[in-house]
Amino acid sequence: MRNTRTEDEMSPEGLRDLLALLASSRGERIGRAVVDGETVWVKRYDAESRPLGKRLHGWATPLMPKPFLRSSRLLKPHAQVDREQRKMEAFQRAGFITAGLVYRKGPILVLRNGPPTLLSLVEGAATAADSHRLLRGGGEALARAHRLGLCHGRPHPRDMFHDGKNWGFMDFEEEPEAVMPLAEAQARDAFLYQFGVVALSRDTETPQSVLDAYRAGAPAATWAALDRLIAFFKPLQRVGEAMAKVHRGGDLDRFLRAMAVFSAPTAATASSKPLEAGALSDLRPAEEGRPERPPTCRTQDERHR
Numbered sequence: 001m002r003n004t005r006t007e008d009e010m011s012p013e014g015l016r017d018l019l020a021l022l023a024s025s026r027g028e029r030i031g032r033a034v035v036d037g038e039t040v041w042v043k044r045y046d047a048e049s050r051p052l053g054k055r056l057h058g059w060a061t062p063l064m065p066k067p068f069l070r071s072s073r074l075l076k077p078h079a080q081v082d083r084e085q086r087k088m089e090a091f092q093r094a095g096f097i098t099a100g101l102v103y104r105k106g107p108i109l110v111l112r113n114g115p116p117t118l119l120s121l122v123e124g125a126a127t128a129a130d131s132h133r134l135l136r137g138g139g140e141a142l143a144r145a146h147r148l149g150l151c152h153g154r155p156h157p158r159d160m161f162h163d164g165k166n167w168g169f170m171d172f173e174e175e176p177e178a179v180m181p182l183a184e185a186q187a188r189d190a191f192l193y194q195f196g197v198v199a200l201s202r203d204t205e206t207p208q209s210v211l212d213a214y215r216a217g218a219p220a221a222t223w224a225a226l227d228r229l230i231a232f233f234k235p236l237q238r239v240g241e242a243m244a245k246v247h248r249g250g251d252l253d254r255f256l257r258a259m260a261v262f263s264a265p266t267a268a269t270a271s272s273k274p275l276e277a278g279a280l281s282d283l284r285p286a287e288e289g290r291p292e293r294p295p296t297c298r299t300q301d302e303r304h305r
Contacts, residue, residue, distance in 0.1 A: 010102075011036055022108060032113075039113040041099065045077035046107035067180035068188045068229050072153065072173075077107030080173070084109060087153075087172035094148045096141075097161045097168025114170060115163035119200070122157060128202035132209065134162065135197050139210040141167035142193055143217030151177040151185040157196045187225035190214055191258070198257040207261040230262045237263075 010018070014036035021033050022042065029047040033040055058074040075083060081104060088098045103110035118138050125131040138160050144167075145152065152159070153174025161168035176185035197210045215223055237259045240252055248256075 018103060018110065022105075022110075035102075040102055041111045041113060043109040043111065044107060045080045045109075050074065061179065066229075066232055067184045068176075068191075068225070068232075070176065070179045072175045073178060081107055081109055083175055084172045087175065088170075091145070091150060091169055091172075094145065094150060095166075096145065097163065097166050099170040111170075114168065115161045118157040118160040118162055119196075121162060122200045128206075131200065131202050132206045135200060135206055136210050136213045137162065137167065139193065139197070139214040140217055142189060143214045145169070146186045146189065146218050146222055149182065151175075151182060152189055153177075153185070155189050155193045155196075157193075157200060181225075183219065183221040183225040184229075186219070186222040187229050190218065190222070190226055191229055191262075194258045194261060195254045198261065199254055207257070208264060211261055226262075230259070233259060234263075 018033070018035045018040075021031075021035075028042075029044055031042040031044075033042055054071065055074065057071040061070045064070050085101060085104065088101070092098050092100075097114060099111040099114045101109065102112055118134060122131050122134050125134060135157070138157060141160065142152070142155055152169050153172065153176050155169065159169060159171045161170065176188055193214075194207065194211060198207050201207050218226075237256065240256050240259075244252055244256060
């Protein structure tokens with residue numbers, strides 16, 4: 001599925017405009033531009049230094065007591081581009097939508113604008129039932145990716161697409177499967193997705209329903225690895241509950257709510273159905289109707305990375 005041109009298909013004027021934008025966008029990690037009438041995203045791995053926390057995590061990875069605590073490999077910008085393109089192509093071959101490649105050079109990727117993200121669809125959903133079906137559909141899509149031997153690395157709802165029929169993923173900046181067994185990396189995917197689910201759910205039933213949907217389609221080895229991950233974090237859950245009596249910040253709240261779901265008995269939710277094609281006809285992304293920015297890469301990361 002494509003909605004923009006590749007470099008070879010660009011008009012001479014479009015390619016010239018793109019190269020001029022790239023030259024003027026130094027220092028901007030993520031930017032949006034319009035080239036040949038199409039919206040594209042410009043992603044520069046050379047624009048910002050890696051945060052200190054990520055560097056410390058990477059350096060300490062050999063000391064981590066459990067595989068799922070390890071950091072993805074710390075790579076130079078060109079190798080980060082290689083990693084993202086390689087994973088993006090793997091998801092494409094498996095039948096998922098991705099933000100297709102328009103242009104790459106050195107540490108720079110230019111990607112097409114994809115369908116609405118799961119985050120924007122959930123935020124724009126008219127009812128709690130619509131929100132529920134979307135988040136559950138995302139859990140089913142993640143389970144399918146895992147059955148096909150894939151791992152995203154950081155499946156937040158802002159990094160998932162849905163076009164009314166097909167699901168997809170973007171922003172393949174992490175590769176935990178390269179530093180730990182695949183089942184452990186996929187378990188971490190499921191764990192992180194649930195953080196987004198509890199933050200966006202409009203009712204108390206949705207997080208458990210999403211987890212049930214994921215479990216129904218996930219590989220058995222991944223679910224076993226997830227059980228081990230949850231057991232490891234159990235002591236931290238008790239510490240977090242004590243801390244929450246004093247102050248319950250956003251990150252702590254999401255952690256405790258997600259852990260409560262993982263700790264509950266898992267029973268299939270018979271009343272929840274997979275998201276059907278066309279079911280989004282009345283749903284609108286939260287950002288729909290907002291004016292387009294001018295064609296420039298000098299923008300902040302609009303996906304709130």
